[in-house]
Amino acid sequence: MDSYGHSLMLIAIMAGITMLLRFLPFFLFSRKTPELVLYLGRVLPYSVIALLVVYCLRGTDLAGSTHGLPEMISVLAVLLLHKWRHNTLLSVLGGTFCYMLLVQSVFG
Amino acid sequence: MNRETFKRAFTDSLPVMAGYIVLGTGFGILLSAKGYSFWWALLMSVTIYAGSMQYVGVDLLAGGASAVSTALMTLAVNARHVFYGISMIGKYRDMGWRKWYAAFGLTDETYSLVCGEPDLPDGVKPSDYYLLLTLMNQCYWIVGSLAGAILGNAVSFNSAGIDFSMTALFVTIFVEQWEKNRQHFPALFGLLVSLACLVIFGADRFMVPAMAIIGIGLLLFRTIGRRQSKNG
Known part of the structure; x- marks a missing residue:
């Protein structure tokens, strides 16, 4: 395969998997959301913002x-x-x- | 879609605008330095739309990585996005078709803007607001990456340290959430687990264990809290 074709394939893989990860919770729980997942949805933002701060500073x-x-x-x-x-x-x-x-x- | 919604989304998106144009430009410059024309930057920013993954992607493309290692890398770098989706299920539920674009565009920065309680005034329709905010952020990212890819290294300006804007954005959101919520356990727990995992697993590998421990820990916290309230 030529290198352009290979690059296109890699981009398709990166895009496909990223989309899948982002859609997954909505596919799984869009009809009826279990109470545990709703609970996680309420508290996770607080933990995840802290995680993101650490993630940004990980190279320190x-x-x-x-x-x-x-x-x-x-x-x-x-x-x-x-x-x-x-x-x-x-x-x-x-x-x-x-x-x-x-x-x-x-x-x- | 009314004027007020547009105005509010635009105002809220401003802190991300600065960061995305700069980070996007950095990505465009890197990609063009590896010999890829601006079409490639456009393609990646439209279809992948994930900042750190696109930076990693430059090396994967230039190095001719295999399909399998690209897939594994994407899973590792972007696993955190599953968390974002879980916390937005409730808010995005009634958005209809807009939900899928909002889910697609749930980057770190967009998530940080939509995960809190945005106290929108009556005239602002939440589903339009979330859609517009997501779209504006992606536009900034695309504009930045195109600018970087087209101008390349033509502009000389010492931008060292400008990526701190993302850190600063997350710190301000941490403060906002802290002040709005009386229950500080999730924030403190997240901070301690992330720091501990960073020390134990190192900068390249701490995200997945940290997310697993945070998820399990929060669930346990709820179970214990319920048992106590039943007994007490």
């Missing part, structure tokens, strides 16, 4: 040259900004600016 190297300081300081900045104004856009832009400044200039 505590033993490396920066000791994870840019990450810790910037997460703290986001927390404080958000506690202060409760404006998601401000917290995201402020935190990102803080992190970029730290990794490019202070620890760069």
